[in-house]
Structure formats: C-alpha cells, structure tokens
Amino acid sequence: MKKMSIKNNVSWVGKIDWELRRFHGNEYSTHRGSTYNSYLIKENKVALIDTVWGPFAREYVDNLSAVIPLDQIDYVIANHGETDHSGALPELMRRIPDKPVYCTANGVKSLKGQYHQNWNFQVVKTGDQLDLGGKKLIFVEAPMLHWPDSMFCYLTGDNILFSNDAFGQHYASEYLYNDLVDQEELMAECIKYYANILTPFSPLVGKKIKEVLALNLPVDIICTSHGVIWRSNPTRIVEKYLEWAANYKENQITILYDTMWEGTRIMAEHIAHGIKSSDQDVNVKLFNVSKSDKNDVITEVFKSKGIVVGSPTINRGILTAVASILEEIKGLRFGGKKAAVFGSYGWSGESTKILSEHLEQSEFQMVGDGLRVLWNPDEEGIRQCFEFGQKLSGQLA
Numbered sequence: 326m327k328k329m330s331i332k333n334n335v336s337w338v339g340k341i342d343w344e345l346r347r348f349h350g351n352e353y354s355t356h357r358g359s360t361y362n363s364y365l366i367k368e369n370k371v372a373l374i375d376t377v378w379g380p381f382a383r384e385y386v387d388n389l390s391a392v393i394p395l396d397q398i399d400y401v402i403a404n405h406g407e408t409d410h411s412g413a414l415p416e417l418m419r420r421i422p423d424k425p426v427y428c429t430a431n432g433v434k435s436l437k438g439q440y441h442q443n444w445n446f447q448v449v450k451t452g453d454q455l456d457l458g459g460k461k462l463i464f465v466e467a468p469m470l471h472w473p474d475s476m477f478c479y480l481t482g483d484n485i486l487f488s489n490d491a492f493g494q495h496y497a498s499e500y501l502y503n504d505l506v507d508q509e510e511l512m513a514e515c516i517k518y519y520a521n522i523l524t525p526f527s528p529l530v531g532k533k534i535k536e537v538l539a540l541n542l543p544v545d546i547i548c549t550s551h552g553v554i555w556r557s558n559p560t561r562i563v564e565k566y567l568e569w570a571a572n573y574k575e576n577q578i579t580i581l582y583d584t585m586w587e588g589t590r591i592m593a594e595h596i597a598h599g600i601k602s603s604d605q606d607v608n609v610k611l612f613n614v615s616k617s618d619k620n621d622v623i624t625e626v627f628k629s630k631g632i633v634v635g636s637p638t639i640n641r642g643i644l645t646a647v648a649s650i651l652e653e654i655k656g657l658r659f660g661g662k663k664a665a666v667f668g669s670y671g672w673s674g675e676s677t678k679i680l681s682e683h684l685e686q687s688e689f690q691m692v693g694d695g696l697r698v699l700w701n702p703d704e705e706g707i708r709q710c711f712e713f714g715q716k717l718s719g720q721l722a
C-alpha cells in the first residue's frame with residue numbers, strides 16, 4: 326500500500342512492517358509487527374508529517390515520489406527524532422535539501438546528532454502555527470511523551486491530532502483503522518506499548534493530555550505514528566491513557582520467578598494456591614521469567630496490584646533472568662504497587678534480601694520479610710508457602 330486517503334486532503338504514506346519482531350534493538354518484542362506512519366497533507370501548501378525507519382528509506386521515498394513530485398512538498402514536519410520516524414529523512418532531504426524541517430529545539434539536537442546534517446530547521450514551540458492556505462497546523466510540544474524532543478501537531482478544519490508515538494501500538498494491519506481490526510489484539514498491543522514505553526512518564530502523560538484537552542480543540546481523528554489510526558471514538562484511547570497514567574492496577578497478583586532445581590518453582594505454585602484459597606476473585610498469574618517474553622511479563626506487572634518475586638540463591642546472589650527483569654522494572658518506575666519475595670536455598674540464602682532491596686529501590690511497597698525455604702520444599706515447606714500466599718492475598722490488596 327503506497328497511499329491511503331484518511332480525510333479530505335490528508336493521506337497515509339507510511340510503511341507496514343509485517344516482519345518486525347524486535348524493536349528498540351532487541352528491547353521490545355513485536356509479535357504482531359508494526360507500522361511507521363507518515364502523513365501527507367495536500368492543501369494549498371503541502372506538509373509531510375514524519376517518515377519511516379531507515380531500512381525502508383529508499384522504498385518510502387520512491388513511493389512518496391509516486392504520490393507527489395517531491396519538490397511540491399513545502400514543509401517537512403518531524404514530530405520526533407527517533408530513527409523509526411526520522412530514518413528516511415536523509416534520503417528525502419538528499420532529494421529536497423532546501424525544504425524546511427519543522428521540529429522542536431530538542432528535535433534539532435536529536436536529528437543533528439543522528440544524521441549530522443544542517444537541514445533548514447525551523448524550531449517550533451507550543452501554540453506556533455503553520456498556515457497551509459486555509460487550514461493550519463498547530464504545534465504542541467510533548468516532552469517525554471516519550472522523548473524530550475516529542476511533539477504533537479493538530480490540523481484545523483479536519484480536526485486531526487497527529488500524536489506521534491502517543492496512543493500508538495506495535496501492530497501491523499492492512500486495515501489501519503481502529504474500528505476495523507480485532508479489538509482484543511488492538512487493546513493488548515496498546516497496553517503493552519504503554520506499560521513498556523510510557524510508564525516512566527505517567528505523571529507527564531496525564532498532565533499533557535489534560536493540557537491538550539484544555540485547548541478545547543475538536544478531535545475527530547488521532548493519527549499516531551505506529552499502528553492504527555483512531556477514527557472511531559478516538560477519545561476511548563485518550564481515556565485509557567488517563568486511566569493507565571494514574572497508577573493503574575487490576576485485581577491481579579503476578580508471581581515472577583526463576584528456578585534451578587524446581588524448589589523455587591514449587592514454592593511459586595504453592596504460594597499461588599494459598600493466594601487463591603483466600604481470594605477466589607483475584608487473578609493470579611505465574612511466569613518463569615527465564616522462559617517468558619520480557620515485555621509480556623512487564624505488561625502483566627503493569628496490570629498487577631502486587632507482585633511476588635522469587636529466586637533461589639546462587640553465588641550469594643540471584644538468578645540472572647530475575648535480575649534482568651528487576652532492572653527493567655526499576656527503570657519503568659511503576660507507582661502504587663506492592664511486592665513480596667521468596668526463594669529456596671541450600672547454603673547461604675541471600676536471595677530474598679537481595680530481591681527486597683531491588684524492589685525497594687524500585688519504589689514498591691514491600692510486605693513482610695519474604696519466605697525462604699531450605700532445599701526443596703517438604704511437606705512443612707509447602708505448608709509455609711501456602712500460608713505465605715494466604716497472608717499475601719490480604720497484604721497485597
């Protein structure tokens with residue numbers, strides 16, 4: 326697909342990447358691929374909003390030149406400098422080197438830092454407008470949604486918000502509209518994207534959305550830079566973001582662990598039985614983090630009111646898979662969640678203390694001192710795990 330009409334003179338001219346399985350290097354799993362959305366607005370003046378990831382630069386610019394002679398583009402808008410949206414700029418600007426590139430001051434730093442080019446940068450701030458000959462683009466800086474250089478822009482007349490990464494998902498679809506795709510898949514990708522990318526910035530997300538809503542601009546369509554375009558009830562995703570930004574939690578307890586010789590796995594399962602025996606309604610999920618997709622696990626942590634983390638002791642430390650997910654959790658700065666720890670041991674038994682320290686540093690509210698069981702749990706050890714779980718069901722509420 327080279328071009329898809331969205332409304333009046335606005336078209337999608339991006340790239341659907343069905344093959345993508347890893348994003349941000351290897352940091353983010355993309356089970357359903359992604360899209361890099363780029364938009365062309367052909368009013369009296371012609372504006373291009375964002376481009377695509379570098380590996381598709383040539384294909385993108387060739388396609389774009391089939392849609393419009395490139396010298397007819399008056400303005401290039403770079404809402405965000407990250408390379409999945411700016412990667413085709415070098416190829417594009419090689420062909421139209423003098424055209425102005427509109428971005429934030431931080432956008433200039435980011436684009437210059439990556440591509441080492443002195444393009445005709447035009448720095449914009451919140452409230453600045455670009456006249457397209459009747460309709461206007463209004464710029465809104467959106468720092469830390471999710472980079473310091475991020476911004477939105479809004480097209481008057483057509484009432485379209487171009488939100489860049491905000492409200493996006495890594496979700497490849499030829500439909501490209503929110504009302505046409507599988508709703509469960511869509512919302513699963515939305516919450517995963519929020520949990521893994523936007524969680525650290527939740528206080529700013531809530532604030533920025535309220536600031537944009539206060540502008541009282543009618544929004545008929547939200548054009549994101551990844552995944553579907555929100556044309557049916559676009560406020561639904563905005564409301565979801567407000568909900569997710571406010572220390573979101575469901576009635577879920579997630580148990581994360583790794584195990585060497587099954588002792589810690591047995592503990593995890595009996596802790597889960599204990600929790601369920603005290604609370605039939607709570608959704609208890611278990612993940613051996615060494616066998617699970619990291620980003621899917623993070624999404625489950627995001628949905629949880631509490632987590633229980635387990636590792637046996639190895640070399641006076643914890644297993645690396647658990648250490649790795651705890652490092653990820655620390656960076657994401659979840660708010661308003663509780664945590665407890667457990668682990669089996671054979672000799673020195675430091676794991677629970679180390680797990681507690683990690684989680685305290687990550688601002689989880691710790692409950693109890695954790696549970697240690699020597700060697701593989703026997704009948705008494707299993708009883709302790711079960712009772713530990715029973716107590717946790719109340720403590721993690």
Ligand code: FEO
Nearest residue numbers: 405407409490550
């Ligand atoms: Fe989709 Fe922050 O780039």
